[in-house]
Amino acid sequence: MNLRAILTTIVVLIAALAGTIWLGRGNSTLETGNSGNPQKSVEDDRPQVSETGPYPKAVVDEELYKFGEMAVGQSLSHKFVLKNEGEAPLEVKKGNTTCKCTLSEMKDNAVAPGESIEIELIWTPKTPQETFGQTATIWTNDPKNQEMKLQIEGTVNNLISFTGDSLGSPNWSLPVMSTEEPVSFTGKIHTKYLDDFKILEMISSNPGLTSSSKPLTPEELKEVDAKSGYGIKITGDPNKFPLGGFMERLTVKTDIPNNLKSEKPDKAHKHADHDGHDHKHDEQAEYKEFVIQVSGNHTGPIRIVPTFGVHWNPKTMVLNLGEFDSKEGKEVTLSMFVEGTEQPLKILSQEIVPDFLKFELKKDDKFQSKTKQRYELKFGVPAGKPSMSFGRGNLANVKLQTNHPNAKEINFRVRFISL
Template identity: 25%
Template structure:
C-alpha cells in the first residue's frame, strides 16, 4: 500500500514538470503579442511610481485667515444691505482647493479664475446680506469647504444689531410705584441715526396733567464707545424728566413724544418716524416725532408689601385672606405697611378703627426707617366668639376692616379688607 502512494506522488510531480516545460517552450520566451505594458507612450513599469506621486498630493495645504472668520457690522437699519470681504490664504506646501458649502446669505468666491490656490496665494470671499428681520439682532453665515486636512470647513459669519432710525435706552420711561406726594424722576438716552442731523428737539406728553407738572431737560452729547451698541449713532441726547406731585392715584400709561426737525431729501418724511402732526415745513425741514411709552403707578403715601395672603386689587385696595380659621396659630397675621413721601420722618401711622370691633384687633410695632420709606410692622389678630363669624367678600360690606391713618394734616388713609371664616371657641 505504501508503495502505491509513493508511485502516485512521483507521477504527479513528473506530470507538473512536463506541463511547465511544454508551456515555457511555446510561450515563455516570446514578447507579449501587444508589446510591453505602457500608458500614453510615457508611463512604463519603471516610471509609474513617479507618475502616481504627481497624481496624489503628498504635501498638504494650510488655511490661514488673516482677518478672522467673523465680522461685527455694528448697527444697521432694517432692509439695509451690507457686504464684507474675508481673506483666505494658503500657507501650506500643497495646493488648496475651495468650494462653496452651506450658506444663509448671498456669498461669492473671489475673482480667481480657478478654485485652487498655490502655496503663498490668497483670495477673497465676499459676503453680502440684506437686513430682513423684526429682531433686534441679525446674523448670516457662509461655509467654504477646503482640502486642508486640519480645516475642512471655514464658517464665515457676519452679525450685528438692527436699529431703527432712532433708539431709546431704556426703551420706555418706567417709574414703578411712586407715592402721590413724591417727585417722579426719569432719565433716558435717545440715539439718532438720521442724516442730516436732527434739529430743535422738544419733548412733550399725551397727558395735559403731565405737561403741566413735568420739567424736561434735553442735553445733546456725542456718542462714544461708552454707549456700546449705539456708539455709531449720528447724535445722542440725555433726557431728564422731573414730575412734581399732583398726578391722580392709579396706573399711568401715556406717551412721551420727542418732536424735532429733519432736513431730509426733498423735505419728505423718513420711514419709521411719524409726522409731528402740524405738517409744518420750512427752511429747517419737516417737523417729525419719535414716541416712547411712559408707564408706572401713582399710589398713596401709605401702601403695603404684598405676600401670598395679602393681595392688591386692580383698584389699588389691599385684602388679607385668613381662610378658614380653626386653630389658635391661624388667628394672627403679620405684615408691613409702607409710608413714603418727603415728610415721612415727621409722620406717624396709627390704627384708627377695626371692623367688627369684637372680632378684629390690630396694632403697630416700632417703625423701621429705610432709605426711601418707613416700614411699620402690623399685627392683625382675630378673636373668636361663641358663634362662627364669616367675612367672605360677597359684597363690599362683607369684609373685615382695618383703617389706618397718618397724623399729618393732609396725610393719607388706608383701609385693609379682611376675609375669613372664624370657627367658634
C-alpha cells in the first residue's frame, strides 16, 4: 500500500471516531434530561393484580346497549351491572370515556365477592347522527379481564321535524302570486319523541304573511310516524308584497324546554319584587323556537321573457349576468309584458344599488294588443368598473315605484361577477 492510501485511511478512521464520540455525548445529554422528572403513566392508575391469588372475577350483564332512536338535546342513560363472581374483592376504576360515566358507591372502593355495582353511561347528543357510538373503559384487578369496554349505540334525529326540512332548516314555498287573491300553503311540524307540545305564538317578518295552526289528526300523525304535531297554514296577501321574489321568516315559539328535563310552563309567572309590585316574566326565552323560511314570487300583472342567452329566474325575479371582464362590462335585454291597465307604465321613483348599475325601461309602441303592453328592459354594468361580486346574500337591486294600481312596487335583483 502506498503512502497516500495509508494517510487517507488514517484520516477516515479519525473522523469516524470523532463522530461516534460526539453522538455518544448527545445521547447521554438526552437521557440525563429525561431521567430528571419521569411522567407518571396512565397505566400506573390501574388496579394492581395480585401475584398469588385468590382472584376476583368481573362479569358484566352486557357490554353493548343499543338506545335505538333518540333526539338531539335529549339525555338518555343506561346502567350496566358489574358483578364480582370471584373469590377476592374486585377493584374497579374508570378509565377513558367519550361520554359521561358514573360508578355507584363501593365499600372500601371494592366490590366484595358475590356483590355488584352499577355503571351508568349518559349521553346527550348535540347534532343529528345516522349512527353514534360512545365508549367507557373500566379497569379492574381481574387478571383475565383487566380492561372492559362498555358501549352504547343509537341513531340521533332532530327533536322536531318539518315539511320541507333540509338539514334542520325548514323551507316552505308559497304558490306564485299572479292576481290580487291571497295564496296559501299548509305544512306540518311534528315529533316522534314528545307525547304533546304546544305552539305558543307564531311571528312573521312581513305583515302580509299570516299563519294559523291546528293539531294533526290521528291519521295525519300516523302518516308521518309522529306522537304529536300541528298543521301550519301560511297565507300571503299580494297587496302587501312588492312584485318580485321574496324570502320571509315565520318564527314558531313552543313550550318545549331547551333542557328536555325541565318542566313546561303553563303561563308567564308573577312574583312580588322588592318594591311590592307584581312583575311578569316571559319564560319563552327558556323554550325552543323554530324558524321557517318562507319563499315566494309575486308576479302580479307582469311577465318577463328573457332574450336568448340571458339567465332569468321567474320564480325569484333574479337576473344572472354571470362572469365577465370588468374592462368590457356587460348589458342584456329582456321583454316585459304588462296587463291590467290601459295607461302606459311610468316609473314614479327608483332605487338602484349599486348606483352605477344601468337600468332602462322603454315602451314598445309597435307592439299591438288589446290586453297587454310590451316594454324593453335593459340592465348593464358599465365598462371600466373595478372587479366585484354580487351574489347570494348581497344581490344588486333595482326597486321601482310605478303608477300601475296592481304593481305599485317592482323589485328586480341582479347577480354578477366582474373580473
